[in-house]
Amino acid sequence: MSSELIQALHEIEKERGIPQAALIEAIKTALNTAYRKNFGTAQNVSVEFNEITGEVKVFSQKKVVAVPQDQRMEIGLEEALELYPSCKEEDMVYVEATPGNFGRIAAQTAKQVVMQKLREAERSLIYEEFLEREGEIVTGTIQRIEARTIYIYLGRIEGIMLPGDQIIGERYNLGQRLKAYIYEVKNSTKGPNIYLSRSHPYFLRRLFELEVPEIYDGVVEIRSIAREAGSRSKISVHSTDEKIDSVGACVGPRGLRVQNIVSELGGEKIDIIKYDREPAKYIANALSPSKVAAVYIDDGNKVATVVVPDYQLSLAIGKEGQNARLAAKLTGWKVDIKSESQFAEETDIDG
Structure with a gap:
C-alpha cells in the first residue's frame, strides 16, 4: 500500500462524509485479523499502519535474552542492542517481522474494509432518507414476488409488501408500477427494511391529500377512516371554512377526485361522510x-x-x-x- 491509499481515504471523507480516522482504525483492526488468519502465529504480534505514508509493517514482541532458545519469542541481547541501545536482558522489545507477501494481503484487506465502510455509509444514508419519508406514498416497480411477499424497487432499495399489506383480490405482476404507503422503516444488519402497504387506512388518507387540494391545504380535515381494503371504506371529513362543502370537495367536479382514488384502489367503494360534533x-x-x-x-x-x-x-x-x-x-x-x-x-x- 502507499500514499495513494491515504489520498483515497481523504477523498472518501470529503465526498461521502466518512471520517478518515474511522477508516484507518477499521483498517488497522482488519490488518491484525488478516495477519493472524494467514500466518496463524502464537507470537505477540502487532500490525502497524502508517497514517501518513500508508505503509504497513508487522512487529513481533520478543524477550531480550543472552542466548535465544526460541527465535519466535526471544531475541539475543547483542541483536536487540542494535535496535534499542538502552535495552537489557528480560526487557520486551518489538522487532519487525513483516512477511514477504503481506503487502498484497494488506492491500486486499484495506480495499475490503473501505468497500464495507462505503456500503455501510450508503445503507445509513438510505435508512435516514426513508425514515424521513415514513408515512408518505411512494411509487415503485415490482421487481420480484416470493412466497406472496412483493418486493418493489424504489430507486436505490427494495420496499417490502407483506401479504397482509396487500389489497385482497388485487393482482400484481412483475414490472408493474405501483403506489404504496411507507408505514415502517427498520434498520438491520443487512441494511434498511422499508415496509409498504396498500391496505393501510393511511394509504387512503394520503391518496385524498394528494387528490384534494383543500385537504392538503388544511381547509378540509379528515377526522376518521374505517377501511376494509379492497371492498369498502368510509372516511369522515370536516370543513374549517363554512363556504366550503367538505364532502363536495372530496368528491370533486363530476366525481373526478374520488373516482381517481377508487381507480387507484381497483374499484374499492368509498363513502365520504360529513363529520358532525353531535x-x-x-x-x-x-x-x-x-x-x-x-x-x-x-x-x-x-x-x-x-x-x-x-x-x-x-x-x-x-x-x-x-x-x-x-x-x-x-x-x-x-x-x-x-x-x-x-x-x-x-x-x-x-x-
Whole structure:
C-alpha cells in the first residue's frame, strides 16, 4: 500500500462524509485479523499502519535474552542492542517481522474494509432518507414476488409488501408500477427494511391529500377512516371554512377526485361522510347510503340505537354486516340497528 491509499481515504471523507480516522482504525483492526488468519502465529504480534505514508509493517514482541532458545519469542541481547541501545536482558522489545507477501494481503484487506465502510455509509444514508419519508406514498416497480411477499424497487432499495399489506383480490405482476404507503422503516444488519402497504387506512388518507387540494391545504380535515381494503371504506371529513362543502370537495367536479382514488384502489367503494360534533347526526351520516329515522344515544355505554325504515334495514346493516361495522369503527360508537317495526314492537313490550 502507499500514499495513494491515504489520498483515497481523504477523498472518501470529503465526498461521502466518512471520517478518515474511522477508516484507518477499521483498517488497522482488519490488518491484525488478516495477519493472524494467514500466518496463524502464537507470537505477540502487532500490525502497524502508517497514517501518513500508508505503509504497513508487522512487529513481533520478543524477550531480550543472552542466548535465544526460541527465535519466535526471544531475541539475543547483542541483536536487540542494535535496535534499542538502552535495552537489557528480560526487557520486551518489538522487532519487525513483516512477511514477504503481506503487502498484497494488506492491500486486499484495506480495499475490503473501505468497500464495507462505503456500503455501510450508503445503507445509513438510505435508512435516514426513508425514515424521513415514513408515512408518505411512494411509487415503485415490482421487481420480484416470493412466497406472496412483493418486493418493489424504489430507486436505490427494495420496499417490502407483506401479504397482509396487500389489497385482497388485487393482482400484481412483475414490472408493474405501483403506489404504496411507507408505514415502517427498520434498520438491520443487512441494511434498511422499508415496509409498504396498500391496505393501510393511511394509504387512503394520503391518496385524498394528494387528490384534494383543500385537504392538503388544511381547509378540509379528515377526522376518521374505517377501511376494509379492497371492498369498502368510509372516511369522515370536516370543513374549517363554512363556504366550503367538505364532502363536495372530496368528491370533486363530476366525481373526478374520488373516482381517481377508487381507480387507484381497483374499484374499492368509498363513502365520504360529513363529520358532525353531535354523535346522533354523525352516526346517522356514517350509515350512508342508508336513510336513518332516529338515533338514540347511550352516552354511558357509548352505544347508539339506530332506527331505520323497514325497507332500509338490509342496506343499513350491509352485506355480512359491513356497513354497520364500518360505521361503528368510523365513529367509535357501538351501533345497534333496528327496523321501525322491530323498534316499535320492542318499545311496546317494554312499555
